[in-house]
Amino acid sequence: MSKDVMLLKEYRICMPLTVEEYRVGQLYTISKHSHQESDTGEGVEVLRSETHCDPKLGQGHFSEKRLHLASKLPSWARSFIPRIFYITEKARNYYPYTVTEYTCSFLPKFSVHIETKYEDNCGTNDNVFRVEKEKCKVEVDYVDISSDDVPERHYKMTEDLKRFSSMKTGRGPLQTGWWKKSRPVMCSYKLVRVQFEVFGLQSRVEQYIHKVIRDVLLVGHRQAFAWVDEWYSMSLEDVRTFESQMQTATNQKFGCQEA
Known part of the structure; x- marks a missing residue:
């Protein structure tokens, strides 16, 4: 393969929800999970959270966060990474399309770029991002929220979707192959590019980052459905209020002022 061809990975995650339902569930899950993970000195620090207008994509939302994760790294990575470091996340949300970028506080040659599209299907769109196949090779990875x-x-029995049944929606438990006959069903498509241009570490770090991303996607999407009865009756305005409350509570753990 030509070295000019870029390697990308596309994750496809089906959910027993509609795209419009997931809009609220996604915001709720991210806010709740970030707060749960934000122990003193580690976790998620919210720097900015504001409306944003793109000339092509229209009205959206921009957020900037610092992810303090040093103790969660494998031992081989901790051996050469400073004790105090963080990942910066910049997210632009033009639902049902989002773009998220990650950079590292001390590694200028490290970055992760994620494009996301949400569609009401079961992962059957084979070129949702309209990738130019002459320039890119895309590896597709189906993430099964019930069986993987x-x-x-991260395992919790209350979030085991082979056992969980929603009282408010009547959906679940999710058995093997559930997406083939479940209605509604939607798919979260995520196109991921990882870059780490450091000789001797590039392949190992990129593989590790993809594993972390896959685990985060699996756990996060499982939680979004396992917590459905908590957010299902919420409006978009309700969940934005909840998001703001969680942001304030999370930043207090870092001794920060509200962004």
């Missing part, structure tokens, strides 16, 4: 193995530290 969850990292042991």
